[in-house]
Amino acid sequence: MANIAVLGGGRIAEALISGLIEAGADPRKIRVTNRSAERGKELRETYGVMDLRDNTQAVDGADFAFICLKPDAVVSVLNEVSDTLEDNDHTTTVVSMAAGVSLSTLEDTLSAGTPILRVMPNTPMLLGAGMSAIAPGRFAHEEHIEAVKELLETVGEVMVIKESKMDAVTALSGSAPAYFFLMAEALTDAGVALGLDRESAAVLSAASIHGAGVMLRESGDSAVELRANVSSPAGTTVAAIQAFEEAGIRSAFYEATQACVRRAEALGQENAE
Numbered sequence: 001m002a003n004i005a006v007l008g009g010g011r012i013a014e015a016l017i018s019g020l021i022e023a024g025a026d027p028r029k030i031r032v033t034n035r036s037a038e039r040g041k042e043l044r045e046t047y048g049v050m051d052l053r054d055n056t057q058a059v060d061g062a063d064f065a066f067i068c069l070k071p072d073a074v075v076s077v078l079n080e081v082s083d084t085l086e087d088n089d090h091t092t093t094v095v096s097m098a099a100g101v102s103l104s105t106l107e108d109t110l111s112a113g114t115p116i117l118r119v120m121p122n123t124p125m126l127l128g129a130g131m132s133a134i135a136p137g138r139f140a141h142e143e144h145i146e147a148v149k150e151l152l153e154t155v156g157e158v159m160v161i162k163e164s165k166m167d168a169v170t171a172l173s174g175s176a177p178a179y180f181f182l183m184a185e186a187l188t189d190a191g192v193a194l195g196l197d198r199e200s201a202a203v204l205s206a207a208s209i210h211g212a213g214v215m216l217r218e219s220g221d222s223a224v225e226l227r228a229n230v231s232s233p234a235g236t237t238v239a240a241i242q243a244f245e246e247a248g249i250r251s252a253f254y255e256a257t258q259a260c261v262r263r264a265e266a267l268g269q270e271n272a273e
């Protein structure tokens, strides 16, 4: 199995590590870094991975280096590891998970010829249900794309896209699990307002969101068809849908996703070299 370095052992790194191990990866081949020894210990004890404070040590000899840092830390950490990557006997494929940091910024930071791919993942990767979009850089050839795709397919679905679509993908899948958590929270509160106890309301909300997701993916029907199928004339569901539409739910999605894209663009500008 490949040697994998994961720089920045936070939430998205943990989702990746956990998903890879769940899918059969050898934890001893995974080196994860962060500055806090306490967090490193937690990852080591939970997953059996090697935890390091030193980013250069992590990428030394690595086949893949996953950059799971906050956008503002990416360039400085890449500067830190750039020489080690260059000195590696075999090519290390660099995979950046950071929102907003462009391929050109990443490529300008590392030596020319380093295969770099940008990936927009999402946290359901933790349970093998992730959605990752890959945008390959100038030096990422078919073999690098296939290798990264194969790794990420062990933790969910993968789509190859052009970098110009990355911010839109961030708004659609990168950030979207949070939209549905918010929806579950709001539906639970609404259930409590209707007299249900909170625990039952939370179970009913989460099970409905899960069930609707499974139907969307597995029934072969579109969202429009599925919704029409449960909206009987003058029925209860259509009454609720009408209230959602009157409250502006559709425009809330346009506005929220546009706000997400604006923020990704701003992060990109702040973190450009």
Ligand SMILES: NC(=O)c1ccc[n+]([C@@H]2O[C@H](COP(=O)([O-])OP(=O)(O)OC[C@H]3O[C@@H](n4cnc5c(N)ncnc54)[C@H](OP(=O)(O)O)[C@@H]3O)[C@@H](O)[C@H]2O)c1
Pocket (backbone or CB within 6 Å): 007, 008, 009, 010, 011, 012, 013, 033, 034, 035, 036, 037, 039, 055, 068, 069, 070, 071, 073, 077, 097, 098, 099, 100, 120, 121, 122, 123, 174, 175
């Ligand atoms: N969370 C999501 O749902 C999601 C979805 C899609 C994409 N992303 C992207 O994934 C990236 C990480 O997000 P996150 O939510 O996982 O953030 P996070 O939980 O804050 O993780 C970042 C980690 O980086 C570590 N770190 C900071 N500076 C470091 C350094 N110099 N060397 C080594 N480690 C360092 C931090 O630990 P220490 O402070 O201990 O060093 C922290 O554990 C972001 O760029 C984000 O855009 C996240």
